[in-house]
Amino acid sequence: MNDDQSPASSGLSRRGLFGLAGAGVVGAGIGVGATAAITAATATDSGAAAQYAFFGEHQSGIVTPAQDRLHFASFDVLDITRAELAELLSDWSYAANRMMAGEGAGQYGPASGPYDAPPDDTGEALDLPPAGLTITFGFGPSLFDDRFGLAAKRPDALIDLPHFPADMLDASLVGGDLCIQACSDDPQIAVHAIRNLSRIAFGRAGLRWSQLGFGRTSSTTKAQVTPRNLFGFKDGTANIKAEDPKTVTAQVWVGEKDGPAWLAGGSYLVTRKIRMIIEAWDRTLLQEQERVIGRSKGEGAPLSGGSEFTDPDFESVGATDQPLIDTDSHVRLAHPTATGGSQLLRRGYNFVDGNDELGRLDAGLFFISFQRSPQQFIDVQSNLARDALNEYIKHVSSAIFAVPAGASPDSYVGAGLFR
Amino acid sequence: MNDDQSPASSGLSRRGLFGLAGAGVVGAGIGVGATAAITAATATDSGAAAQYAFFGEHQSGIVTPAQDRLHFASFDVLDITRAELAELLSDWSYAANRMMAGEGAGQYGPASGPYDAPPDDTGEALDLPPAGLTITFGFGPSLFDDRFGLAAKRPDALIDLPHFPADMLDASLVGGDLCIQACSDDPQIAVHAIRNLSRIAFGRAGLRWSQLGFGRTSSTTKAQVTPRNLFGFKDGTANIKAEDPKTVTAQVWVGEKDGPAWLAGGSYLVTRKIRMIIEAWDRTLLQEQERVIGRSKGEGAPLSGGSEFTDPDFESVGATDQPLIDTDSHVRLAHPTATGGSQLLRRGYNFVDGNDELGRLDAGLFFISFQRSPQQFIDVQSNLARDALNEYIKHVSSAIFAVPAGASPDSYVGAGLFR
Numbered sequence: 082m083n084d085d086q087s088p089a090s091s092g093l094s095r096r097g098l099f100g101l102a103g104a105g106v107v108g109a110g111i112g113v114g115a116t117a118a119i120t121a122a123t124a125t126d127s128g129a130a131a132q133y134a135f136f137g138e139h140q141s142g143i144v145t146p147a148q149d150r151l152h153f154a155s156f157d158v159l160d161i162t163r164a165e166l167a168e169l170l171s172d173w174s175y176a177a178n179r180m181m182a183g184e185g186a187g188q189y190g191p192a193s194g195p196y197d198a199p200p201d202d203t204g205e206a207l208d209l210p211p212a213g214l215t216i217t218f219g220f221g222p223s224l225f226d227d228r229f230g231l232a233a234k235r236p237d238a239l240i241d242l243p244h245f246p247a248d249m250l251d252a253s254l255v256g257g258d259l260c261i262q263a264c265s266d267d268p269q270i271a272v273h274a275i276r277n278l279s280r281i282a283f284g285r286a287g288l289r290w291s292q293l294g295f296g297r298t299s300s301t302t303k304a305q306v307t308p309r310n311l312f313g314f315k316d317g318t319a320n321i322k323a324e325d326p327k328t329v330t331a332q333v334w335v336g337e338k339d340g341p342a343w344l345a346g347g348s349y350l351v352t353r354k355i356r357m358i359i360e361a362w363d364r365t366l367l368q369e370q371e372r373v374i375g376r377s378k379g380e381g382a383p384l385s386g387g388s389e390f391t392d393p394d395f396e397s398v399g400a401t402d403q404p405l406i407d408t409d410s411h412v413r414l415a416h417p418t419a420t421g422g423s424q425l426l427r428r429g430y431n432f433v434d435g436n437d438e439l440g441r442l443d444a445g446l447f448f449i450s451f452q453r454s455p456q457q458f459i460d461v462q463s464n465l466a467r468d469a470l471n472e473y474i475k476h477v478s479s480a481i482f483a484v485p486a487g488a489s490p491d492s493y494v495g496a497g498l499f500r
Numbered sequence: 501m502n503d504d505q506s507p508a509s510s511g512l513s514r515r516g517l518f519g520l521a522g523a524g525v526v527g528a529g530i531g532v533g534a535t536a537a538i539t540a541a542t543a544t545d546s547g548a549a550a551q552y553a554f555f556g557e558h559q560s561g562i563v564t565p566a567q568d569r570l571h572f573a574s575f576d577v578l579d580i581t582r583a584e585l586a587e588l589l590s591d592w593s594y595a596a597n598r599m600m601a602g603e604g605a606g607q608y609g610p611a612s613g614p615y616d617a618p619p620d621d622t623g624e625a626l627d628l629p630p631a632g633l634t635i636t637f638g639f640g641p642s643l644f645d646d647r648f649g650l651a652a653k654r655p656d657a658l659i660d661l662p663h664f665p666a667d668m669l670d671a672s673l674v675g676g677d678l679c680i681q682a683c684s685d686d687p688q689i690a691v692h693a694i695r696n697l698s699r700i701a702f703g704r705a706g707l708r709w710s711q712l713g714f715g716r717t718s719s720t721t722k723a724q725v726t727p728r729n730l731f732g733f734k735d736g737t738a739n740i741k742a743e744d745p746k747t748v749t750a751q752v753w754v755g756e757k758d759g760p761a762w763l764a765g766g767s768y769l770v771t772r773k774i775r776m777i778i779e780a781w782d783r784t785l786l787q788e789q790e791r792v793i794g795r796s797k798g799e800g801a802p803l804s805g806g807s808e809f810t811d812p813d814f815e816s817v818g819a820t821d822q823p824l825i826d827t828d829s830h831v832r833l834a835h836p837t838a839t840g841g842s843q844l845l846r847r848g849y850n851f852v853d854g855n856d857e858l859g860r861l862d863a864g865l866f867f868i869s870f871q872r873s874p875q876q877f878i879d880v881q882s883n884l885a886r887d888a889l890n891e892y893i894k895h896v897s898s899a900i901f902a903v904p905a906g907a908s909p910d911s912y913v914g915a916g917l918f919r
Contacts, residue, residue: 150714203782206728272852291854311624367618436709438672444695
């Protein structure tokens with residue numbers, strides 16, 4: 082196979098079939114050529130019926146209205162060749178396109194008889210609608226080492242994030258060669274997507290870490306109500322909105338002159354698992370909580386006055402000449418006026434991973450942001466070094482990925498890497 | 501306080517306020533008497549708007565149509581007195597009643613001024629509907645040791661479950677003095693409930709273990725489509741249905757002559773965390789998967805023929821005189837005909853807790869069943885000793901709780917223990 086010519090719409094590679102079918106039962110030709118690319122999927126937006134197109138100018142799951150549930154996975158590529166890596170990415174696009182249209186990852190039931198192979202889809206999403214599923218692929222800095230001859234393709238900006246003051250990283254939750262973000266309004270759909278893509282990768286890439294999330298913490302469109310994070314505050318009021326194409330172009334999409342051609346129309350994805358010290362926060366005075374955030378808890382209005390969408394007035398002072406919005410408050414330090422204009426398209430999710438050995442909820446925010454350059458995130462995060470919120474959080478994971486542009490139906494996401 | 505006279509509707513105890521407010525800021529009289537009991541809540545059943553009554557003959561969350569999301573928590577009672585235990589249960593009922601009606605766990609914002617205490621609710625469910633929230637309380641065998649003078653109140657049947665063949669229990673996930681099952685169609689609502697009840701218990705009971713789940717695996721009413729477990733099979737086709745009061749009475753509710761008076765109208769709750777060996781299952785032939793379960797994967801029909809709701813015919817044989825439904829199949833061994841008539845009201849949820857250190861999904865079924873007697877579960881589980889499914893699962897947690905009847909608005913769940 083010529084490694085830049087494996088259109089995702091033509092079916093799974095033999096290795097992809099191998100991943101699905103397990104050792105010894107390969108070769109039934111399952112699904113190859115049997116399914117035309119699903120490109121006409123209408124991007125509707127009506128709850129469970131929502132369905133988005135996989136192929137297109139940009140990948141889905143970035144400016145797509147934030148869905149309610151997340152399954153995110155980071156992978157290490159195993160000992161395979163450059164051509165096999167390309168084949169994996171093509172196989173992933175093939176299955177992602179199918180699943181986003183509400184079909185199985187592969188044809189359900191082997192083509193050549195009912196019983197001679199494992200099902201090509203694990204089945205738990207049978208009968209369910211796509212529920213707004215989006216699948217977004219990204220490439221970590223480590224993919225561009227010398228294993229696959231991709232070193233020359235690495236964008237200069239795609240390097241591991243620096244250490245930040247609130248970092249208490251768990252090495253097992255950091256980085257990865259590849260990532261997949263699956264978002265849906267139904268957790269069973271998001272889990273089904275990651276599970277089947279992991280199966281397809283069998284022998285080629287292995288799960289490094291993964292994270293489930295719920296209750297999106299950011300509205301990414303003007304029509305969405307601003308959700309709340311587990312501190313009980315609205316989160317994402319000042320987020321970049323999809324309806325503002327000028328800001329999206331300036332802050333989210335990588336431009337043609339920004340770096341390598343394969344990344345034009347793509348973005349950079351940063352993830353940070355932020356554990357919240359829930360019990361300490363919950364015993365903090367409401368006044369202190371609001372001082373730390375810089376907004377009221379109920380309405381979400383800036384402490385300088387107004388309502389949720391009123392611009393914060395950082396100059397306003399109270400009776401004692403103290404600023405109404407504290408100098409160390411989160412809203413002040415994260416605001417574009419404090420970060421040299423850097424803005425992030427945030428798309429994070431709350432998480433609760435049970436409890437720790439001390440009986441404290443293992444909960445917090447799985448932060449996800451998309452930006453045109455990693456420097457935007459670095460600017461914002463560096464500015465948060467003296468954030469009053471740091472007393473109540475710790476960052477336990479960190480990763481950065483370059484997210485290529487979308488693919489056309491005769492190609493696959495990431496094909497540009499191999500040209 | 502007379503320990504059997506603390507109506508849940510009269511507000512939180514001083515200790516409950518302490519749990520909410522933290523050290524040093526007690527005494528503002530938050531919410532005491534400020535909120536009338538919410539008893540008129542209509543049990544509607546229309547998605548996010550669904551709302552159930554907390555007070556009633558039975559506790560909610562048993563025959564209630566299974567919601568989509570679960571947060572389950574097991575607690576150890578700390579070093580408190582009998583009266584303080586009663587007070588905790590009263591405080592929990594007070595808050596549960598409020599939250600099931602879509603209110604905060606306590607009054608939002610202290611009554612005596614905006615800023616002199618932490619909020620009495622953590623806030624992440626502000627603006628959200630109850631989304632069908634039910635909160636169900638249970639008591640483990642260990643609650644009836646000599647700490648609280650309850651030994652004489654222990655039902656004879658409430659003892660730790662025996663060891664079963666597929667058990668590979670993690671000691672940190674077993675048992676507990678108290679349990680709370682919170683179910684809702686919105687995970688943020690279920691999580692909010694457990695979090696705030698944990699806060700109220702501060703200093704009185706501590707989290708022992710907890711579990712989140714999604715995508716219910718059983719339909720508990722005839723109107724619900726049978727959902728699928730993570731093996732991709734429909735699960736719960738033959739479950740007890742709420743519309744069958746005769747079976748519910750015979751199999752779910754503890755009768756007046758069955759045991760202590762405080763448990764009449766209640767039930768026994770069994771939980772089992774069943775880890776699925778997903779990767780092995782996914783590489784198993786479809787034929788083998790269906791043999792193991794005894795049903796077809798797509799339709800869910802018994803292998804003896806028909807459609808999903810056709811009764812399995814265990815006598816039917818195929819061309820080679822082999823039974824069409826294998827003798828070790830799950831459906832045969834779990835069927836009431838094989839368990840002496842014992843049936844369970846199953847109400848389990850799928851879980852995915854990320855991945856293990858080998859990159860395998862840490863996923864499976866958090867099994868929950870309600871039954872009139874623990875013996876029903878023991879009968880069924882004992883019969884599954886040679887279940888072909890055991891090759892693909894392991895039970896890692898186990899717990900049993902007695903679930904008292906519902907409370908009237910002038911009392912609280914569990915008050916009967918202290919009479």
